[in-house]
Amino acid sequence: MIECKEISKSFGGIRAVNKLSGTIREGSVFGLVGTNGAGKSTCLRMMAGILKPDEGSILIDGEEVFENEEMKSKVFFISDDQYYLPNATPKDMMEYYRIFYTCFDEKRFSELIQKFGLEMNRRIHTFSKGMKKQLSVILGICANTKYLLCDETFDGLDPVMRQAVKSIFAMEILNRDFTPVIASHNLRELEDICDHVGLLHKGNILVSRDLEDMKINIQKVQCVLDEEKRKELFQELDIMQSEQRGSLLTLTVRGTREEVLRKVEEKEPIFYEILPLTLEEIFISETEVAGYDIKSLLV
Numbered sequence: 001m002i003e004c005k006e007i008s009k010s011f012g013g014i015r016a017v018n019k020l021s022g023t024i025r026e027g028s029v030f031g032l033v034g035t036n037g038a039g040k041s042t043c044l045r046m047m048a049g050i051l052k053p054d055e056g057s058i059l060i061d062g063e064e065v066f067e068n069e070e071m072k073s074k075v076f077f078i079s080d081d082q083y084y085l086p087n088a089t090p091k092d093m094m095e096y097y098r099i100f101y102t103c104f105d106e107k108r109f110s111e112l113i114q115k116f117g118l119e120m121n122r123r124i125h126t127f128s129k130g131m132k133k134q135l136s137v138i139l140g141i142c143a144n145t146k147y148l149l150c151d152e153t154f155d156g157l158d159p160v161m162r163q164a165v166k167s168i169f170a171m172e173i174l175n176r177d178f179t180p181v182i183a184s185h186n187l188r189e190l191e192d193i194c195d196h197v198g199l200l201h202k203g204n205i206l207v208s209r210d211l212e213d214m215k216i217n218i219q220k221v222q223c224v225l226d227e228e229k230r231k232e233l234f235q236e237l238d239i240m241q242s243e244q245r246g247s248l249l250t251l252t253v254r255g256t257r258e259e260v261l262r263k264v265e266e267k268e269p270i271f272y273e274i275l276p277l278t279l280e281e282i283f284i285s286e287t288e289v290a291g292y293d294i295k296s297l298l299v
Helices: 040-047 090-100 106-115 129-142 159-175 211-217 227-236 257-265 279-289
Strands: 002-011 014-024 030-034 055-060 075-078 147-151 179-184 196-201 204-210 218-224 238-245 248-254 271-275
Touching: 002 040, 014 040, 014 055, 014 196, 014 204, 030 040, 040 055, 040 075, 040 147, 040 179, 075 129, 090 106, 090 129, 106 129, 129 147, 129 159, 159 179, 196 211, 196 279, 204 211, 211 218, 211 279, 218 257, 227 257, 257 271
Parallel strands: 030 179, 030 196, 075 147, 147 179
Antiparallel strands: 002 014, 002 055, 196 204, 218 248, 218 271, 238 248
């Protein structure tokens, strides 16, 4: 388990992370989402023990991670711009990481390099951006660490490779003690892989919940009904967001599907239906309730 306790980090006069607290459970796929500059990369670097929080503490399985070699060996960090040794080949990087990660799986590394169509002895600086991303994921998986921290890992991968990486993550979770933490500014990218999501904004987490719980307890409903019934419905429902276009009323409300449907049906609307909610819509609604308007910022 990764525990962040009131952590803060500043660079000069810029407060990148501000008294952030949260827990990442073992065996979950945790998505850390937020706008550019929200503090995602800084959080991951502190979790990996690369940066030390100015305030607060980060615990990996109950122990401080910074300057703790044993705890750092449980974590592999894939940065947005992964560093490779000058003129190195994938084979060189495998041998390099094998020094630090004693459980590095060389056989699996060779198999994945071949499956992804990469060349073991080709210079990495001749790789495309997507190929470098693929290599970083393969290195992270084969390091066999308990925690894999991914910063914008899917950025630069084509749709086929994105799905391949997601499938590998799913297999790792089934076969061993593995917890990936994936930071991204793209909510749609995480929706079909993460089971717990935290929204980071201005250095702090606004919302952190299981994805299924959010979907169960927030509904989007469209209906057509007269003015008097509309006023009654607004009083009875826990409305997070509303929009009126002509006679069509669209509401995002808290509550189970059954509760919301029952209250809407009691008003005898001319028309009504429950619509599926995307992760993006859920977070926009949550952040607007918290006083933030980030519609134009989420991708």
